Amino acid sequence: MDRVSTGVPGIDAMLGGGLIPARPYVVSGPTGSGKTILAMHFLAAGLAHGEAGLMVTLDEPPNEVKANVTAFGWDLGRLKILDATPDVKAHKRQRSVIDVGTTLDVRDMEQVGEIRQSSGVRALEVSIHGVQKMLKQEFFQRLERNRERYKRIVVDSLTALKMFTMQGEDSRIMIQSFLRFLSELEATTVIVSERLNPKILETEFFLSRGEIRFHKWLDGNVIRRAASIEKFRGSSFDDRIRPMSISNTGMIVDPQGAVAMTGGRLARIGEAYLEQRLSEEVTTVIEGVLKGVEDAHRLHLSVADVEHALSRAMLQLQRRNYQKALKAALHAQSMLRDRLEKKSPPPPPPSVAPPPPGGKA
Ligand SMILES: Nc1ncnc2c1ncn2[C@@H]1O[C@H](COP(=O)(O)OP(=O)(O)O)[C@@H](O)[C@H]1O
Numbered sequence: 001m002d003r004v005s006t007g008v009p010g011i012d013a014m015l016g017g018g019l020i021p022a023r024p025y026v027v028s029g030p031t032g033s034g035k036t037i038l039a040m041h042f043l044a045a046g047l048a049h050g051e052a053g054l055m056v057t058l059d060e061p062p063n064e065v066k067a068n069v070t071a072f073g074w075d076l077g078r079l080k081i082l083d084a085t086p087d088v089k090a091h092k093r094q095r096s097v098i099d100v101g102t103t104l105d106v107r108d109m110e111q112v113g114e115i116r117q118s119s120g121v122r123a124l125e126v127s128i129h130g131v132q133k134m135l136k137q138e139f140f141q142r143l144e145r146n147r148e149r150y151k152r153i154v155v156d157s158l159t160a161l162k163m164f165t166m167q168g169e170d171s172r173i174m175i176q177s178f179l180r181f182l183s184e185l186e187a188t189t190v191i192v193s194e195r196l197n198p199k200i201l202e203t204e205f206f207l208s209r210g211e212i213r214f215h216k217w218l219d220g221n222v223i224r225r226a227a228s229i230e231k232f233r234g235s236s237f238d239d240r241i242r243p244m245s246i247s248n249t250g251m252i253v254d255p256q257g258a259v260a261m262t263g264g265r266l267a268r269i270g271e272a273y274l275e276q277r278l279s280e281e282v283t284t285v286i287e288g289v290l291k292g293v294e295d296a297h298r299l300h301l302s303v304a305d306v307e308h309a310l311s312r313a314m315l316q317l318q319r320r321n322y323q324k325a326l327k328a329a330l331h332a333q334s335m336l337r338d339r340l341e342k343k344s345p346p347p348p349p350p351s352v353a354p355p356p357p358g359g360k361a
């Protein structure tokens with residue numbers, strides 16, 4: 001099978017050759033752990049092979065994103081960066097950059113997020129929906145004008161994006177549809193995400209096809225760095241944590257190296273592994289039901305109750321209640337199966353239910 005290089009040979013080796021094309025992946029880790037640098041390696045590797053790359057930046061303005069990697073000596077001239085940084089500071093903008101404030105899409109975005117006028121500085125509330133439209137416009141413009149598809153897309157970061165989006169159920173459903181949208185573009189996508197709340201399993205982690213995680217910790221007074229593959233669908237992978245370093249030549253991962261860690265840290269990694277297995281089990285059921293729900297929509301079957309159960313399953317999964325999540329997901333699955341087999345309408349809601357026999361009409 002063809003693989004897509006991450007641009008870091010050590011990580012490609014851990015992935016058994018690289019990423020599987022046309023799927024969404026998550027790159028996670030704490031601030032300053034190397035997520036953006038890996039994303040840039042990934043895009044630069046594409047450019048080096050003549051593959052167009054597209055990045056949406058929410059964390060740092062585009063000129064800073066490029067400036068941060070000048071030491072690596074890459075030619076990023078052809079990299080398209082869409083600027084979705086909330087415009088609270090007046091960033092110096094470059095001409096190669098599309099400012100969301102100047103695109104037609106700003107009107108679409110107004111309806112979802114909103115553009116505020118505050119003390120003369122325009123604050124832009126960027127929504128997942130707005131970013132999706134922005135990506136879509138750029139993707140199809142490039143396709144029309146240059147007959148060229150973007151093969152590599154980066155969203156840096158979804159964590160920032162979520163902070164500007166509605167909380168709770170809506171954001172889960174929006175992220176789910178955002179990931180589906182990305183899959184449909186048939187580009188290999190890297191989504192940068194932080195785990196802000198360790199108690200919550202963010203939607204993108206269980207809906208992505210794989211996760212590369214960076215670790216950063218203090219050992220005495222030395223900063224240590226490491227990389228691990230947390231999940232990789234459809235391929236075997238190296239499940240050990242490997243030493244990583246960042247220097248003027250970029251990121252280097254030693255795929256044979258061992259990481260010396262204290263017991264506590266190792267135990268946490270062991271726990272994370274167990275948790276991964278549990279969440280994958282639930283995710284497999286959820287993904288199956290999600291596909292079925294799409295089929296049901298195409299058949300014009302009403303599946304609101306299935307979606308409700310599914311949403312409950314996703315909520316429980318986020319809260320790491322795996323048993324409850326699995327129960328809700330299996331419930332959704334059986335309701336859906338019923339619906340698809342019988343193609344029967346859903347049970348009517350109580351308010352319009354026929355009166356019981358003998359009751360008052
Ligand atoms: N040329 C360089 N040499 C050494 N370290 C670097 C170099 N460029 C960046 N770094 C380090 O990389 C880290 C930033 O990585 P970055 O990918 O921006 O993090 P984040 O995970 O927040 O996106 C910082 O800790 C910085 O010290």
Ligand SMILES: [Mg+2]
Pocket residue numbers: 035036037059156
């Ligand atoms: Mg970053």
